[in-house]
Each structure stands twice: as C-alpha cells, then as structure tokens.
Amino acid sequence: DTEVTQTPKHLVMGMTNKKSLKCEQHMGHRAMYWYKQKAKKPPELMFVYSYEKLSINESVPSRFSPECPNSSLLNLHLHALQPEDSALYLCASSQVSLGGNQPQHFGDGTRLSIL
Amino acid sequence: AQTVTQSQPEMSVQEAETVTLSCTYDTSENNYYLFWYKQPPSRQMILVIRQEAYKQQNATENRFSVNFQKAAKSFSLKISDSQLGDTAMYFCAFMDYTGTASKLTFGTGTRLQVTL
Numbered sequence: 001d002t003e004v005t006q007t008p009k010h011l012v013m014g015m016t017n018k019k020s021l022k023c024e025q026h027m028g029h030r031a032m033y034w035y036k037q038k039a040k041k042p043p044e045l046m047f048v049y050s051y052e053k054l055s056i057n058e059s060v061p062s063r064f065s066p067e068c069p070n071s072s073l074l075n076l077h078l079h080a081l082q083p084e085d086s087a088l089y090l091c092a093s094s095q096v097s098l099g100g101n102q103p104q105h106f107g108d109g110t111r112l113s114i115l
Numbered sequence: 116a117q118t119v120t121q122s123q124p125e126m127s128v129q130e131a132e133t134v135t136l137s138c139t140y141d142t143s144e145n146n147y148y149l150f151w152y153k154q155p156p157s158r159q160m161i162l163v164i165r166q167e168a169y170k171q172q173n174a175t176e177n178r179f180s181v182n183f184q185k186a187a188k189s190f191s192l193k194i195s196d197s198q199l200g201d202t203a204m205y206f207c208a209f210m211d212y213t214g215t216a217s218k219l220t221f222g223t224g225t226r227l228q229v230t231l
Contacts, residue, residue, distance in 0.1 A: 024124055031217070032214060040224075041223070041224075043160070043206075043219075043221055045219065047221075048216040048217075048218065050215050050216045051218075054191060055213070055215045055216035056213065056215075056216050056218065077118055084156035088158060090160065092160070093214055094217065096174055096216075100211070101148045101167065101212075101217075102217070103150060103162050103165055104162075104217075105162070105218060106152075106159055106160035106161075107159070108157065108158050108159045109158045109159070111158075
C-alpha cells in the first residue's frame with residue numbers, strides 16, 4: 001500500500017474544463033512534489049513545495065496551478081489544458097534535511113486524458 | 116544541469132538468474148545521491164536502493180546491490196535471484212539539492228522482463 005495517496009486515479013476532461021488533482025500524505029514529510037510522466041518516458045519534475053512554500057517551478061505553463069494548503073496536502077489545479085497535457089501525474093513527498101538526501105516516496109499517480 | 120544515461124532500453128532475464136542494469140551520469144558536484152527506482156505496470160514508483168557519493172562502500176538491499184564507480188560516474192544495479200515480481204521499468208536517478216529543495220533527474224529507464 002502506498003503512503004502517498006492520489007485522487008482521482010483516472011480523469012478525463014475537455015479543454016475548457018477546470019479540475020483538480022489531489023495528493024495526501026501522513027508521513028510528516030515537509031517537501032512535496034508534482035511530476036509529469038508521458039508514456040514510456042521518465043517522470044519530469046514540475047513543482048516542489050518545501051514547508052508549504054513553492055520552492056521550484058520548472059517553467060510549467062500557467063494552466064497548471066499548484067497549491068499546498070497544509071503540510072499533508074498538495075493540489076494541482078488544471079484549467080484550459082491541451083491534448084499534449086495528457087499524461088500520468090505523479091505526486092511525491094520526502095523529509096527535508098540539510099543536503100537534501102532524503103528519498104522521495106511516490107503515489108500511484110493520476111492518469112489524465114484531455115479530449 | 117545533471118544528465119543521467121541508461122543505455123539499455125530493454126533487458127530480459129530468466130527467473131533465479133542475475134542481471135545488471137547500467138547507468139552513467141554527468142555532474143560537476145562532489146557530493147550527491149543516486150537512486151534506483153522501479154515502476155511496475157501498477158504505475159507506482161518504488162525506491163529500490165540509494166547510494167551516497169561520499170561513501171565508497173556499495174549499497175546493498177537484500178537481492179539488490181549497486182556497483183558505484185565515482186571516478187567513472189557509473190552506478191549499475193545488480194539483481195540477484197531474479198523473481199517474476201521484479202518485472203518492471205527501472206529508473207536510475209540523480210538527486211540535486213538547491214539549498215531549499217531537492218530535485219530528482221531520471222534516466223530514460225530500462226524495461227526488465229523476468230521470464231520462467
């Protein structure tokens with residue numbers, strides 16, 4: 001069983017819809033991450049939150065809007081997505097430490113399809 | 116920017132045999148961390164093993180071990196006594212620390228098939 005829970009597992013939406021992806025962890029981790037993974041490709045980092053503050057934005061288009069309302073929860077708000085945004089979206093969390101050597105723990109992902 | 120290269124897109128091994136997956140990376144850092152993750156068809160990325168660059172001793176986790184060659188920037192994964200459940204995509208990853216957060220850069224992956 002994964003300790004990082006992502007909902008929904010599957011999402012189909014039109015290009016004009018607004019939806020949100022949710023990620024939750026109760027391991028006391030203070031760093032949370034969003035990755036995008038296209039088929040047969042490695043995950044690519046999108047955003048990093050550290051202590052509920054956005055630390056890294058890998059030049060992600062503004063149609064993706066992350067939110068970290070508390071230390072256990074991470075959301076990804078979606079609006080006006082394009083067909084090329086169809087992918088598996090993975091959430092991960094880790095402890096924060098000097099030197100950043102803590103491994104990241106991943107959820108099962110949300111498979112997103114844009115019509 | 117760090118780069119991670121996995122030169123074997125696909126590999127196959129028979130059950131109970133040993134297989135080695137290769138990984139090379141490029142960095143100018145002296146202290147860093149390397150990981151192997153597996154991703155079965157169930158999609159979840161599962162941590163297999165990690166290595167701290169300042170440690171000369173190779174990491175071992177049960178049937179999984181690494182051969183870490185810092186000078187050669189090589190980080191291979193050896194799976195002993197392969198099991199059907201080892202069938203998965205294996206990603207080598209380099210961890211970068213920016214001072215406020217850590218970043219993982221993944222290789223392109225090796226698809227491992229364990230056969231009877």
